[in-house]
Amino acid sequence: MNIQWYPGHMTKTRRQIEADLKNVDMVAEIIDARIPVASRNPDIDAIVGSKPRLIVLNRADQADPAGNRAWRAWFQDRGYTVLETDAKTGAGVSQFSITIKEALKDQIARWREKGQVGRIVRVMVVGIPNVGKSTFINKVAKRKSAKAGDKPGVTRGKQWVAVDAGLDLLDTPGILWPKFEDERIGLNLAFTGAVKDEVMDAETLACHLMETLAERYPDALQERYKLELPPVSGQLEGLAYGYDLLERAARKRGFLISGGEPDTERMAKILLDEFRGGKLGRFTLELPESV
Ligand code: GDP
DSSP: OSSSSOOHHHHHHHHHHHHHHTOOOOEEEEETTTTTTSSTTOOOOOOOOTTEEEEEEEEEEETHHHHHHHHHHHHHHOEEEEEETTTTBBBBBGHHHHHHHHTHHHHHHHHHHHTOOOOOOOOEEETTTTTTTTHHHHHHTTOOOOOOOOOTTTTOOOOEEETTTTEEEEEHHHHHHOOOSHHHHHHEEETTSSGGGSSSSSHHHHHHHHHHHHHOHHHHHHHOOOOOOOOOOTOOOOHHHHHHHHHHHHHHOBOOOOTTOOOHHHHHHHOOOOOOTTTTOOOOOGGGGGG
16 A cells, blocks of 8 residues: 555544544544445544544535435434535535534533533544545635645644534544555545555556446446446456456447557556546445445
8 A cells, every 4th residue: 555554643643533532522524425434444433432423424426326325324323423415516514513513402402501501512523535524624614725734743733613603623633544454445445546546556456446336336337338248257267357348448449559459558547537537427335234
């Protein structure tokens, strides 16, 4: 993996979050709706503990609507509050404050009984890179400014952001990492562009993506690349099936190199770009059943 692993920085981030938890009433965990498993930090439940949690299924516009429904139900069944958003356009973001206050209404009523009328609700925002955390924070706080780059180990001041008169956000300093150990998780992060392409050469990654799409979303492949999907034969080893699909797609597009061979490298880059750009449709690559 090209993202370097800094165990020391992870420990620092974790300690910082644990210390900040005392100052907040709820944690909003932003995840990528296309990959709700891969886009979570594996230790987040242990770190956050019993603090009330909002799961923000961001990039909902890029995920399969049926997948969004399935994940919403899955998280709600486990006691989380769920909000679907598209931070890029802002769809769903306006519900953030209302959703938080509704989830904390008993707590807010207790504050009121104690005379703490108008006490500001404070929410910590966490999320691994590329889930859309900074876009979300900018949108929810109605600010345009780009974030200061997150650099592991660079200490910053506390990032309190006012959402409205009754709600403040705390942006987590440092970086929360996804789980790299599992191959499927690494692939899903790479397909969506959450980890850089140098992690794996584009052709190999595209073969994996072809196989994943052929299994989960065959119609999208057929439609976009006019592919007749051959039946998966038991004899095809490794990525032979994915490579075959890549060759077929290259031929259909007329991507040929001298000698008439399909230009699979070019096709690989196109497939990854088109997938990430939403040209093939909306996908949820992980389903609750796989947890
Ligand atoms: P961060 O690393 O989690 O802070 O991610 P960013 O906020 O920097 O977002 C990365 C890219 O994804 C940017 O180009 C955003 O415009 C885009 N993006 C963020 N959220 C969404 C979303 O909900 N839908 C879509 N389509 N794009 C998004």
